[in-house]
Amino acid sequence: MTKTTKNFIYGLLAAIIVAALYFAMPQVTDPDPAYGVELQKSDAISTETVAAIDDYLETESEHVEVIMAVLDGTSIYEYGDTTRIMNGASTRKAVLSLLYGIAIDQGLIDLDKTLAELNIDENTPLTEQEKTATIRDLLMARSGIYLPAEGEHDAQITDRPARGSHLPGEFFFSNNFDYNALGTIFIQETGQPIGQFMEKYLAEPLGMQDFDADNVVMGDPWFMPNNGSRHEMYYMYTSARDFARIGAMVANNGMWDGKQVVPAAWIELSTSPLSALTNSGRYTASGYIWWIDENTNTVWTDGYGGHYMLIDPARNLTVVMRTFSGNSYLSTGLWLARSDRNAAHPKYMVHAYEMMIAELDARG
Template sequence: MKLKKILKIIGVSIFGLIFILLMVSLIPRVSNSSPAYQTELAYGNPVSEEIEKLLTPEVAPERTRAVIILEDEKIIYEYGPTDKIMNTASIRKSLIGLLYGIAVDKGLIDIYKTLAELEIDEYTPLTDLEKTATIQDLLMAKSGVYLPSQGEHDNQITQRPKRGNHKPGSYFHMNNFDANALGTIFMQETGMSIGVFMEKYLAEPLGLQDFSEDNVVVGDPWFWPKKKSMHKQYYMYLSTRDLARIGAMVANNGRWRGTQIVSQNWIKKSTTSYSNLKENHIDYGRYDGFGYQWWLASDTGTIWTDGYGERFMIIDPSEKLTLVEQNYTGNSLFTTGLWLLNKNMDSNLSGLIKAHTMLKQKK
């Protein structure tokens, strides 16, 4: 009798623990907010039926997909839940580049300071040569620091040069050490969290509709074990319509509704190519240049962000066009786990590129 009672207690306890873990795994890490400073996006002349047919799937895609196109500051195409908060993945790198521009203009950051001057190190100590890398080198993905970092994947790992192979500032290698260290340095130099700074100086002036400082998470959102590093990966969750608004501001040389959000000088510097990727040993496909955390395609004159999980933003300053596609990759431990189990990224990038070409031809 005692044994049955003990087994029953154990069974109930295990069930209760599983139930609690399941509930915790379903809790969203970031929730849609409705900030007081938000402003509605206006609508312009819609795209042609041909472009609409190209971008609108006849059958609902396997993943939740959101697509939006802005011409100047107005929506001309929209599909899916463009107000849904999504993890932007590596698009965060371009966004931190914009925040650096604002901080530089405010005199808070000097991008020519070295890692040594900033007292930046790593658990595997940096060499004296590596410490000569400047913030600018990190922005250009040319730090010359080739150490494992949080959130790295694919050719960031397989194509990583050996330590000491290249001096800081001399060789492009897209990596997460540079991006993550930029987050550490940003918080150190401004004395503010990335989320607080981003809300005050970017989201509020732009009138973002779905943002709050909590949309930026420093460290793993679900406390999952990460590679040991002094420089934590940071996650930026944005809706597709908010991301497009930021892109439209870049397309307009840092201005939004007549207000200069990011200086024209910084937009120009950060979207200038400092690397000829065709000379690099890694094939970066559609891109042939890289600025301050922005991908560049000289054949189309476009500026790109590119995030894991098939999410893209194409900015065409000459035509004032911004095209964005995001795929939902989860906002809780459970939904993110489901996404990771499904390897089909399910994007329509080719359609987005064709739509851009057709919109240019229309003009």
């Protein structure tokens, strides 16, 4: 073997090693913020009920990696690794709704400003009619703007209404243009990146243990095709224990540890049934990017791949479910290659929730 051949082989091996390390590198590392506070635990449900839920999940559920429940601000049930950081997919939208509530309270955002007033446009230019949509319309998914957007899938594509078919404010359609443009507007109006604002005004007051500003990633870091929109997605990576804190704060009317983190009036408004839904499965209505089940008086957010949060305000109870969907090119690619990547059905979380409240309600 010649020296030139050896050098080529060594160079090729080095390139393969570097590429492997790059593709395996996590998008978000595991922070340990100084403001993190350990979540207290309580025995509000019996060891028998805990064991029964564990047995159910281990024998019946598919691909559920984590379930956690928080009652009155204390952890009452944990299944799986609650510290692992995961991309929450569309659960990002409900979290942004909370950040809007904080920013509005600070006088930074006016819900009734139009896209024209905000100078918000699109690479496919918006019409004068579309520019009359307000921030409020976008929060209710009623912009009347039906253009391709980053991260959309399934019904967002196949059921998209014809452009110009509805006026802003008059028709609900779960539309990623609205949700992504809200991210653009938030950054523009507050003058701060979403991650930075979220860390200061949500993560720090809640004592989140696995979060910093870098947990919010702007733009698609992985494999989703670019749809030609100027409005980027915003990915939020949280652990189950931090995600559950957010829900527990909502369940307690925006309060955490005796402090009002999100205005109570915003919690009430944003989780109210503002848009009635039909043929939407478990949800009967939508608020400001929250899903609502009026039959059980619960509030939800969900994300593709097995990310769910169920909030029961009457019981001050939150239950979350998480499934890992990747945090690098390699792990995300492996997850995307799975045909069962959306098999973690919320029915498993709901069954666990029902077992919990059966005991809680029986105790009175």
